[in-house]
Amino acid sequence: xxxxxxxxxxxxxxxxxxxxxxxxxxxxxxxxxxxxxxxxxxxxxxxxxxxxxxxxxxxxxxxxxxxxxxxxxxxxxxxxxxxxxxxxxxxxxxxxxxxxxxxxxxxxxxxx
Amino acid sequence: xxxxxxxxxxxxxxxxxxxxxxxxxxxxxxxxxxxxxxxxxxxxxxxxxxxxxxxxxxxxxxxxxxxxxxxxxxxxxxxxxxxxxxxxxxxxxxxxxxxxxxxxxxxxxxxx
Numbered sequence: 105x106x107x108x109x110x111x112x113x114x115x116x117x118x119x120x121x122x123x124x125x126x127x128x129x130x131x132x133x134x135x136x137x138x139x140x141x142x143x144x145x146x147x148x149x150x151x152x153x154x155x156x157x158x159x160x161x162x163x164x165x166x167x168x169x170x171x172x173x174x175x176x177x178x179x180x181x182x183x184x185x186x187x188x189x190x191x192x193x194x195x196x197x198x199x200x201x202x203x204x205x206x207x208x209x210x211x212x213x214x215x216x
Numbered sequence: 217x218x219x220x221x222x223x224x225x226x227x228x229x230x231x232x233x234x235x236x237x238x239x240x241x242x243x244x245x246x247x248x249x250x251x252x253x254x255x256x257x258x259x260x261x262x263x264x265x266x267x268x269x270x271x272x273x274x275x276x277x278x279x280x281x282x283x284x285x286x287x288x289x290x291x292x293x294x295x296x297x298x299x300x301x302x303x304x305x306x307x308x309x310x311x312x313x314x315x316x317x318x319x320x321x322x323x324x325x326x327x328x
Contacts, residue, residue, distance in 0.1 A: 143256075146304055146321050147259070147304070147318045148318075149318075152315050159315075196259075204249065204264055205259070205261060205306075205316065207259040207260070207261075208258050209257050209258040210256075210258055
């Protein structure tokens with residue numbers, strides 16, 4: 105199956121709670137990157153995973169953490185949610201050496 | 217920040233006209249990509265241009281890259297209503313490998 109799938113598509117959480125977002129990478133892709141996109145802004149790089157190890161991180165606090173599994177699926181975990189965490193979270197997969205990303209449709213997180 | 221910046225922020229044209237968007241960035245890059253995003257959904261990869269290339273074509277898209285000016289342009293010829301979307305440039309710093317940083321985007325509206 106091709107394409108990147110993300111779940112859930114929408115989510116509402118309360119400030120202080122924890123959330124886990126999931127991503128299934130495109131078949132054959134071994135690298136996954138997560139982005140946060142606030143309304144009206146460009147995507148901001150959170151971190152990237154390659155072969156289950158973090159391979160670079162943007163300017164996000166440690167309460168943003170991730171995992172990549174042997175089948176290259178991935179999770180983004182956010183602890184102690186803040187109102188400003190409300191955004192579209194995008195997962196993108198790629199194959200090392202092929203620099204084009206394939207993006208999922210995103211998870212819209214609303215923190216109230 | 218190595219994040220790119222697109223110009224203009226918004227562009228409105230008639231169907232059939234050409235649309236030109238520009239991107240400026242701050243650091244040396246390995247390559248630059250352009251993406252399209254419809255209505256806050258996932259991004260679609262349009263075209264990649266490497267730092268040693270000056271121009272690239274893909275269908276109705278033409279991308280130029282001027283590394284001396286740290287800028288790129290995306291030209292969409294014979295625009296269609298379906299081209300209405302936000303367009304982002306994404307750059308990777310030469311020392312970060314396959315990690316991309318997005319600009320703020322150009323919102324294109326093509327009027328039928």
